[in-house]
Amino acid sequence: MTHDLALTTVVGNPKRLSRTLTTAEALAAAIGAGVGTEPRTTSIDLAELYLDGIEPPHGGFEHAVGQIRAGRVLVVGTPVYKASYTGLLKLFLDQLPPHALEGVVAVPVTVAASAEHRLLADLHLRPVLAELGASLPVPSLTLRESELPDLPEHLRVWAEAHTPALEAALAFGRKTVGAAA
Amino acid sequence: MTHDLALTTVVGNPKRLSRTLTTAEALAAAIGAGVGTEPRTTSIDLAELYLDGIEPPHGGFEHAVGQIRAGRVLVVGTPVYKASYTGLLKLFLDQLPPHALEGVVAVPVTVAASAEHRLLADLHLRPVLAELGASLPVPSLTLRESELPDLPEHLRVWAEAHTPALEAALAFGRKTVGAAA
Amino acid sequence: MTHDLALTTVVGNPKRLSRTLTTAEALAAAIGAGVGTEPRTTSIDLAELYLDGIEPPHGGFEHAVGQIRAGRVLVVGTPVYKASYTGLLKLFLDQLPPHALEGVVAVPVTVAASAEHRLLADLHLRPVLAELGASLPVPSLTLRESELPDLPEHLRVWAEAHTPALEAALAFGRKTVGAAA
Amino acid sequence: MTHDLALTTVVGNPKRLSRTLTTAEALAAAIGAGVGTEPRTTSIDLAELYLDGIEPPHGGFEHAVGQIRAGRVLVVGTPVYKASYTGLLKLFLDQLPPHALEGVVAVPVTVAASAEHRLLADLHLRPVLAELGASLPVPSLTLRESELPDLPEHLRVWAEAHTPALEAALAFGRKTVGAAA
Numbered sequence: 001m002t003h004d005l006a007l008t009t010v011v012g013n014p015k016r017l018s019r020t021l022t023t024a025e026a027l028a029a030a031i032g033a034g035v036g037t038e039p040r041t042t043s044i045d046l047a048e049l050y051l052d053g054i055e056p057p058h059g060g061f062e063h064a065v066g067q068i069r070a071g072r073v074l075v076v077g078t079p080v081y082k083a084s085y086t087g088l089l090k091l092f093l094d095q096l097p098p099h100a101l102e103g104v105v106a107v108p109v110t111v112a113a114s115a116e117h118r119l120l121a122d123l124h125l126r127p128v129l130a131e132l133g134a135s136l137p138v139p140s141l142t143l144r145e146s147e148l149p150d151l152p153e154h155l156r157v158w159a160e161a162h163t164p165a166l167e168a169a170l171a172f173g174r175k176t177v178g179a180a181a
Numbered sequence: 182m183t184h185d186l187a188l189t190t191v192v193g194n195p196k197r198l199s200r201t202l203t204t205a206e207a208l209a210a211a212i213g214a215g216v217g218t219e220p221r222t223t224s225i226d227l228a229e230l231y232l233d234g235i236e237p238p239h240g241g242f243e244h245a246v247g248q249i250r251a252g253r254v255l256v257v258g259t260p261v262y263k264a265s266y267t268g269l270l271k272l273f274l275d276q277l278p279p280h281a282l283e284g285v286v287a288v289p290v291t292v293a294a295s296a297e298h299r300l301l302a303d304l305h306l307r308p309v310l311a312e313l314g315a316s317l318p319v320p321s322l323t324l325r326e327s328e329l330p331d332l333p334e335h336l337r338v339w340a341e342a343h344t345p346a347l348e349a350a351l352a353f354g355r356k357t358v359g360a361a362a
Numbered sequence: 363m364t365h366d367l368a369l370t371t372v373v374g375n376p377k378r379l380s381r382t383l384t385t386a387e388a389l390a391a392a393i394g395a396g397v398g399t400e401p402r403t404t405s406i407d408l409a410e411l412y413l414d415g416i417e418p419p420h421g422g423f424e425h426a427v428g429q430i431r432a433g434r435v436l437v438v439g440t441p442v443y444k445a446s447y448t449g450l451l452k453l454f455l456d457q458l459p460p461h462a463l464e465g466v467v468a469v470p471v472t473v474a475a476s477a478e479h480r481l482l483a484d485l486h487l488r489p490v491l492a493e494l495g496a497s498l499p500v501p502s503l504t505l506r507e508s509e510l511p512d513l514p515e516h517l518r519v520w521a522e523a524h525t526p527a528l529e530a531a532l533a534f535g536r537k538t539v540g541a542a543a
Numbered sequence: 544m545t546h547d548l549a550l551t552t553v554v555g556n557p558k559r560l561s562r563t564l565t566t567a568e569a570l571a572a573a574i575g576a577g578v579g580t581e582p583r584t585t586s587i588d589l590a591e592l593y594l595d596g597i598e599p600p601h602g603g604f605e606h607a608v609g610q611i612r613a614g615r616v617l618v619v620g621t622p623v624y625k626a627s628y629t630g631l632l633k634l635f636l637d638q639l640p641p642h643a644l645e646g647v648v649a650v651p652v653t654v655a656a657s658a659e660h661r662l663l664a665d666l667h668l669r670p671v672l673a674e675l676g677a678s679l680p681v682p683s684l685t686l687r688e689s690e691l692p693d694l695p696e697h698l699r700v701w702a703e704a705h706t707p708a709l710e711a712a713l714a715f716g717r718k719t720v721g722a723a724a
Contacts, residue, residue: 014416014456047416054376054412054450081456083493083662084486088416088456090449094376115658119626123308123666124446124486130320131445135346137318139311165316168349195597195637228597235557235593235631262637264481264674265667269597269637271630275557296477300445304485305627305667312626489666492682497708499680501673527678530711 005170007032008071009043010064012078012089016047019148020111024077027109027141030155031073034163035170042067046088054091061095068096072170074104076129078121080112085121085128093128102133105169108140111148118142137169138162186351188213189252190224191245193259193270197228200329201292205258208290208322211336212254215344216351223248227269235272242276249277253351255285257310259302261293266302266309274309283314286350289321292329299323318350319343367532369394370433371405372426374440374451378409381510382473386439389471389503392517393435396525397532404429408450416453423457430458434532436466438491440483442474447483447490455490464495467531470502473510480504499531500524548713550575551614552586553607555621555632559590562691563654567620570652570684573698574616577706578713585610589631597634604638611639615713617647619672621664623655628664628671636671645676648712651683654691661685680712681705 007028013020025043032039044064049056056064068074078085106129110121122140129136141158143151188209194201206224213220225245230237249255259266287310291302303321310317322339324332369390375382387405394401406426411418418426430436440447468491472483484502491498503520505513550571556563568586575582587607592599599607611617621628649672653664665683672679684701686694 014453050416053415054409082452082458082490084452084490086456087449087452087454090444090446090452091376092449094443094449096444116661118659120662120666123663126307127304128444128446135318137316137350165350168352169318169346171349171352195634231597234596235590263633263639263671265633265671267637268630268633268635271625271627271633272557273630275624275630277625297480299478301481301485304482309625309627485670488669497680499678499712527712530714531680531708533711533714 005032005035005039005073006071007039007041007073007075008068009041009075009077010046010068010089010092011044012046012086012092014047014086014088016045018047018079020077020079021045023111023143023148023151024075024109026151026155027107027158028073028075030159031075031107031163031166034159035167042071044068046092050088050091064092065096065100068100068104072103072105074101074106074134075109076106076125077109077111078125080110080117080121083117083120085110085125090128093132096132099133101129104134105166106134106136107138107166110140110142112142112144115144118144135169138165186213186216186220186254187252188220188222188254188256189249190222190256190258191227191249191270191273192225193227193267193273195228195267195269197226199228199260201258201260202226204292204324204329204332205256205290207332207336208288208339209254209256211340212256212288212344212347215340216348223252225249227273231269231272245273246277246281249281249285253284253286255282255287255315257287257289257306259289259291259306261291261298261302264298264301266291266306271309274313277313280314282310285315286347287315287317288319288347291321291323293323293325296325299325316350319346367394367397367401367435368433369401369403369435369437370430371403371437371439372408372430372451372454373406374408374448374454376409376448376450378407380409380441382439382441383407385473385505385510385513386437386471388513388517389439389469389520390435390437392521393437393469393525393528396521397529404433406430408454412450412453426454427458427462430462430466434465434467436463436468436496437471438468438487439471439473440487442472442479442483445479445482447472447487452490455494458494461495463491466496467528468496468498469500469528472502472504474504474506477506480506497531500527548575548578548582548616549614550582550584550616550618551611552584552618552620553589553611553632553635554587555589555629555635557590557629557631559588561590561622563620563622564588566654566686566691566694567618567652569694569698570650570701571616571618573702574618574650574706574709577702578710585614587611589635593631593634607635608639608643611643611647615646615648617644617649617677618652619649619668620652620654621668623653623660623664626660626663628653628668633671636675639675642676644672647677648709649677649679650681650709653683653685655685655687658687661687678712681708
């Protein structure tokens with residue numbers, strides 16, 4: 001029997017291919033590995049999605065929503081800008097239909113330039129994700145830029161502390177592939 | 182095999198025997214019933230605990246901490262005062278040792294006089310409970326005073342929506358009584 | 363002697379020519395009238411500015427920053443989306459240089475669909491504006507959509523309560539035109 | 544002509560005669576000196592006020608409210624406890640009548656153990672003070688414990704940046720003593 005866990009990463013750094021993106025993807029990979037499944041991961045770089053305007057052309061937005069809906073876990077990455085999450089991330093969340101994240105386990109990851117700002121994006125982001133219906137069973141990963149060179153160690157500590165609770169949350173309602181076989 | 186689920190209720194209404202207290206106790210009972218166990222519930226009325234001063238005498242504080250630590254679920258009740266949770270509730274949370282709520286699933290319940298203030302106590306309370314290490318897997322129950330006469334119906338709707346996720350969170354790490362028999 | 367007060371309005375509704383825009387412009391006009399000057403007002407509709415991408419072409423962003431810097435008062439309008447201010451507004455604020463609003467008196471105006479959400483955008487927006495260096499001497503105007511038909515009355519009540527404090531804040535450092543004549 | 548400026552300090556550290564208290568009193572003194580008046584300052588140590596219970600006996604609460612009402616400036620001091628202001632401070636604010644701080648210019652001062660928590664108490668406290676009707680025209684003084692040995696320098700920098708705006712806010716509605724003479 002194979003657990004078919006789909007993880008989606010969405011990142012609101014207005015710079016394409018940002019360190020926030022690679023950090024969020026690394027967290028998604030660590031979660032996938034931690035819950036002992038064969039995870040399938042996809043990644044949405046909002047700097048790409050909104051390159052040509054706040055109304056993405058060519059069905060790009062609908063495609064992104066489909067990716068999120070296909071996943072059980074959504075890793076939401078943002079740098080801390082002006083004492084909160086980025087506007088680019090919120091622009092995308094604003095366009096989601098109500099309750100779009102119901103049934104989705106969300107895990108925020110934030111990257112701040114200064115210690116003072118380390119907790120601010122998370123503090124404001126979690127109520128927004130909750131408003132969209134996401135489940136937030138574990139603490140966010142909040143990093144300072146100066147900690148990024150030690151990312152593997154930070155991921156290891158975070159995963160050790162929070163994978164069991166995450167696994168429990170995911171066990172609830174998980175669709176198993178091949179169960180009928 | 183019997184699931185031995187202990188639920189604790191702590192309420193920060195400065196008026197003893199408040200409607201917030203009975204509301205929080207009703208939520209604890211609904212959760213206990215919902216997860217299909219033989220729940221044991223205890224209740225801490227902070228207006229009682231702090232009756233004689235902000236340093237409760239006679240080991241009252243240590244007794245309350247023991248009750249919380251013995252429980253898997255902590256229902257945290259507060260009216261909305263001055264656009265947030267009450268100072269009395271925070272006074273108690275301030276006195277808890279760091280990480281005091283690790284391993285505890287917390288469910289806030291707030292009661293507001295006006296619709297405008299309905300979400301405010303919850304918005305500020307959840308980060309405080311998270312700071313103490315609590316797991317917050319489900320949305321809070323946020324009520325207006327005018328909704329209290331229909332409390333059973335509000336509890337039913339809340340429990341129907343959130344008991345499965347709560348059960349999953351509790352399954353993780355639950356100690357079973359009689360498992361060795 | 364003429365007081366030359368410049369007011370700028372910036373609105374983060376992703377729909378062009380929104381009711382949020384007309385509401386914010388009406389507030390700017392009321393403030394201008396209230397402080398007894400000959401106000402000059404300009405208005406930035408972010409739905410226009412970001413029509414072609416999150417990096418506005420043709421110097422549009424620099425032009426907007428110049429308008430804000432030329433003003434003493436900045437009326438900041440946003441609908442309440444997903445329990446906070448809009449991402450479009452924050453996208454613009456993110457792109458401002460640090461301390462860009464120093465010396466600017468900011469007055470937020472928010473429009474919410476429901477009473478429960480009436481205070482949420484303001485609660486999160488004020489710290490962001492403060493981070494940018496803005497002075498926030500008076501309470502925001504927070505409206506529900508259902509109150510918009512009575513906007514003149516709401517403006518009158520707000521202006522009566524807060525114009526004196528606003529005038530005092532503006533008196534500090536106001537440049538007078540024609541003083542040398 | 545003498546400007547009769549009354550400043551009140553209220554401090555929510557549950558430890559009597561705390562460093563938060565001396566810090567807040569030093570800020571009040573710096574503000575008094577900065578606005579060039581003959582300030583009269585009084586100080587309320589909430590650890591004293593609530594020594595015997597959350598309902599202070601002997602009219603202590605009414606006396607404290609009278610002191611606040613007699614002042615134009617209220618310096619509000621709190622350590623950062625559990626990621627926010629203290630419950631003791633909020634306990635006092637909860638007991639104030641609605642709009643109790645109307646006409647009062649409030650200046651928060653917070654002291655945090657860690658850089659990560661430096662901004663958190665302020666972020667949550669300002670909306671509470673605003674709800675009570677206070678005017679908050681200038682940024683708070685947010686300090687880390689490790690910065691307290693350099694308090695005079697921090698006060699100097701803060702006062703240099705914010706005294707002019709504070710003075711403008713106080714000029715509005717200031718009662719002058721001896722004006723009729």
